[in-house]
Amino acid sequence: MSKKKRSFPTAFTVLFIVLIFAAILTYIVPSGLFAKLQYDGDKKIFVVTKPDGSTQELPGTQETLDKLGIKIKIEKFEDGSIYKPIAIPGTYERVEANPQGIIDVLQAPIKGIQESIDIIVFVLIIGGLIGVLNSTGAFDAGIASLSRATKGKEFLLIVIITALVAVGGTTFGMAEETIAFYPILIPVFIAAGYDALVCIAAVYMGSSVGTMFSTVNPFASVIASNAAGITFTEGLTMRFIGWIIANIIAIVYIVRYANKVKKDPANSLIYSQKEEIEEKFLKNHDKKEVPEFTLRRKLMLIIFGLAFAVMIWGVSTQDWWFTEMTTLFLAVSLIIGFLSRMKEKDFVNRFISGAADLVGVALIIGVARGINLILDNGLISDTILYYASKLVEGMNPVVFIIVILLIFIVLGFFIPSSSGLAVLSMPIIAPLADSVGLPRDIIVSAYQYGQGLIAFITPTGLILATLGLVDVTYDKWLKFIMPLMGYIGAFSIIMLLIQAFVR
Template identity: 55%
Template sequence: MKKLKFPSAQTILLIIAGLVTLLTWVIPAGKYETLGYNSADNTFTKTGITETENLPATQQTLENLNIKIPLEKFTNGDIYKPINIPNTYHQLKAKPQGFFDFVKSPIKGVIEAADIIFLVLIIGGLIGIINSTGAFDAGIGWLANALKGREFILIIFVTILVAAGGTTFGFAEETIAFFPILIPVFLAARYDAIVGIACIFLGSTIGTMCSTINPFSVIIASDAAGIAWKTGIWGRLFMLLACLTIALIYIIRYGKRVQNDPTKSIVYDQHQQIAALFKHDKKVIDFNGRLRLALIVFTLCFIVMIYGVVSIQGFWYTEMTATFLVGAIIIGVIAKIKETDFIDTFVRGASDLLGVALIIGIARGVTVIMVDGLISDTLLYYASSATEGMNKGVFASAMTAVYAGLSFFIPSSSGMAVLTMPIMSPLADSVGIGREIVVNAYQYGMGLFYMINPTGLILASLAVVKIGFDKWLKFIMPLFITLVVFTLIVMTISCYL
């Protein structure tokens, strides 16, 4: 009897899309009324179930709608998406999604995620160009020699650096660019690909989970909850340091086992396949000035990306994609690559990440089905009703679990914040705790589930290195359970401090 093989990332997501399609036939359709700010004429637009009206952009308008958010949070752009208005949920006529809606959802998802998909493809092209120059091979060889006997420094450095990006500006989707670059470095250090994925993906996940000044997470959530974003920052900083420490110990111990005995690797049966995928020429390459300059330009692309996202207003996927495209062209000129060879190499590099791009689009398609089937707000309504009036400690843990569950359907941190905070944050008042507890529950719940959330980024990340979701679960589950227990204990204690 043939051994059953765990399905691919694309198949897993299509199965999930099919199940969500069936849920639209079971879960009642419903929707909250929304409020959006118009900067052009300084008014609010209240979108109801059957009609839309313009309202004056005043604090009195917000109070009349039971929205406890300062007006300046809208006028200065902190809240830039329409928010749900509390106590306005209406059940609507069911809108179940059919077979053709299911079939069209991946296509709609690809269209909606076109910005990040193009970013991934252009990054693939850039990596193809830098690999063809030999600069990357030379750099890996140099780094492997420099770290000999101290490879654990690589784990600590990469994880902390990526976590710093996550906690400050929400470094998440951008990490896709780093897998093809850093995995060969980890392999050269005698680790396996799982260690590389863990350092990059978990670093980003824990950083965003324990966001301190991340505008796309803690700041927008605090604004939507009607509190200052600095409220509760010391608790989040403690969680960041504690969770990072736990994760680093776990990764380093696993990595040491693999170094001592490669057969202990969870992906040992794929050792040759992964090595071939990320093979680099082991012969000595003269790390000359031309190759050094190519690597400098390559590195500058990522520095420009990070600086632009953090410091330049409106610098987003289009600008990031253009940065990597220009970088690839400059490297081609430096390496004196012929025009036809440049195009062929760039296209081959982009095609290597085409599977990753499609996974991102299919995952977005799951959200499309929910929105079209009008069940997103229904799930939020029942989740808020279930936690109302609970004991403090139970409420904090339950709210964390609720946000973990909701993140399966709404994987966007900013989207989750504006949709749920106006509804969820007032529940803290009813149990006698600060609203920052709800903000923390939102962050920790989303962050913890993100580690294994198939509608998040993990399947796309694993696809880069051709590793199955089942093998990731085998690696991550002991750490995941440890972090869940630790987080729930911290959340319960924080309610009584």
């Protein structure tokens, strides 16, 4: 009797394994907290929340910051550059343990879904829009036209998409917004002769490399530099150079894999799913009977494309977030439904069907958030930061840089929010650079590289939600991405050493 082949667990199972692991850590790692400082702009005071939960009000002045050992200009608080609570150096205290038990683990996904409802609704509305647009034939006609235009030069799809998303990543931290791109681009990449993994890599790595080597990203470079007590322009040149080279490394890696797949589909890491994926994304695409690319269909695609341009404008200049982005795509759905002359009942059915296709992805996002809640409620993140800061005191500068990068890789797993990690860690770790004779911009770069690198694979980030779109298992992604992760990790160390010692 032949043995049944074991398959790798689904994204949900992987997340629950990580969830249980996080809960176990709350029994092992001591609980502790730093005192947190937050500025009240209305009263012009600082509010200090101590580890025991008590609060204290202090004058909102530079003198207060100096006394607390926080080397940040008061103007950064006054103008809203730093708006989240920041950790106060030297205030770490052990607190009563709050281990997360079975009930906490079971409730975490539910609470995670509740706390992620904004992005979940965003994903569902995107799914509804794709469902409506798919039914009009505009996608099929557009794919056929694009395939003819890029005949023999399909690799340009990878170069253009990766580069454009990387621009969004380095300028305003484009991440969650990319969820909207996959349902549109995967059919394009498959029609071009590639597999879905190529599309995922182009978009996800464009975003990841962009945010990893952020230049003017207010949620990473700017807020981290402010919290470190320096201007974001310090170290900016090196990060910009790193952004260009890292993008080239990523694009070359993806193109090489893509060319192998195009030459022989059997080289695809997800070849066993080829028919399943094509059925899902090209089920209405018949190469022999492609819908005519009429003016009406062109107009629909133009409006659809403009929606993304408007979204990027809104997020980067108008402080838009998920409510505004979701409203935008709902409006576009209605406009396209009107242009297509679709009947009301057909429109609703198509929209609901499209949203249903992304329910799994939406739930994955919520469950991933549940892991963060377990870690937060277990009160161990500050402890990890405290012992990490003690580890590097008095180290040799070269070893110091490498260890700091590794520390941020670990912290990036526990605290996937770029701004959250910045305000917690920078006031504690940035001063350590002074003790080994290095500039503080090194710490900012190490923070970005470390958190960015772990984002390639961390289950607490967006990767499992992304893979869930095409039912690609986590092990296939790891097999694909680990070599590239090694290349960019080694490159990051080189860039940090150059930034430190070539002045």
